[in-house]
Amino acid sequence: MATKDIWSRLTILTVTHNGGQVVGNMLETVPAEASLIVVDNASTDDTLDIVRSLAPKAKLICNEVGLGYGNGMNCGLKVVETEFALLVNPDSVLTEEAITKLVEAADSFPEGGLFGPTVLNPDGSIELSHDVNMFARSSLGKRVGEVSPEGPISADFVSGAVVLLRMAAGREVGFFDPEIFLYYEDDDICTRLRQAGHSVILVPSAVITHIGGGSVRPNRAYYWEKFWHISWSRLYFEKKYHGASSARRLGWRYALRYALKALGYTLVWNRTKAWRDAARCAGALGFLFGKRASVVPIATA
Structure with missing residues (x-):
């Protein structure tokens, strides 16, 4: 058929x-x-x-x-x-x-x-x-x-x-x-x-x-966007299915962990990983302080 x-x-x-x-x-x-x-x-x-x-x-x-x-x-x-x-x-x-x-x-x-x-x-x-x-x-x-x-x-x-x-x-x-x-x-x-x-x-x-890895042109802005959204979306997923309190706890753990990792990579002059983890930290903080990831207007009744 x-x-x-x-x-x-x-x-x-x-x-x-x-x-x-x-x-x-x-x-x-x-x-x-x-x-x-x-x-x-x-x-x-x-x-x-x-x-x-x-x-x-x-x-x-x-x-x-x-x-x-x-x-x-x-x-x-x-x-x-x-x-x-x-x-x-x-x-x-x-x-x-x-x-x-x-x-x-x-x-x-x-x-x-x-x-x-x-x-x-x-x-x-x-x-x-x-x-x-x-x-x-x-x-x-x-x-x-x-x-x-x-x-x-x-x-x-x-x-x-x-x-x-x-x-x-x-x-x-x-x-x-x-x-x-x-x-x-x-x-x-x-x-x-x-x-x-x-x-x-x-x-x-x-x-x-x-093929993977070729959907957009790789550059510093792309890598920042990628890891910012990986962090933000994971926390949004946590909130959606496990509640706001669980997402806040996980969010602060993310923010602290990735801030420390970014600092560590900066000290050893690994700019790529420092940039990645700084983006992860920023995504977590963005979520914690109420920043929306989507650019689509919120639907109203």
Whole structure:
């Protein structure tokens, strides 16, 4: 069933931001029959030229400011009319076989809301793309030598590099949390889907490649933004599911820990790590003092 009418049932959706180094590789692997939506978050490089050249039939949504990953996805999800949406990072490489297997799994498991493939690194090694929930991970230690599942499994989490979303389930939970600008938005949507009674399923037979590290141009401002948001979003996640008191305690631990680490790296002249941990400290302090990460206006009744 899935293979016969797959392209009438599915829309591919990606969010770009200065991804000119990688987006072409992804677009070249989008099947010609597929509907494609590209949401661009105010790119200033050649991303839009590449999209218009390689995917002239794509629906292109251009945001004047960067809204972050989840809110960028929400812009596209609001106009998706098909049964499924395949959410794709611009630094991923697709195959028609992988897409087909994800849709076949969705037909086999109607309770599933989100389906993730096996993710390979460029060298062919497996990038672990499923996990237990955020709050249980620290108790498991490093996942060294872990054997990949042979068949579909229900997981707490699947990586957002490439996922198939059942649109009915996505609409039920409100898609991505608009308060999260970057990072942990995939943890959050997996959590909310499971709370709503939808399974999150890893489909090992569906295999994609994740190039990684090339979604935006790397520079000092990018690294500051990255680690600021990693810190802020983790604390927001803590508050959302464990309450404000738990988030405040964790936030002050973060602020102190990363301030001391930044100072230590400064003293030994390791500027890169000092910059990273200063950004982590700043993200924690930003959260503690009420700074919003999202640039999307707060919805009012």
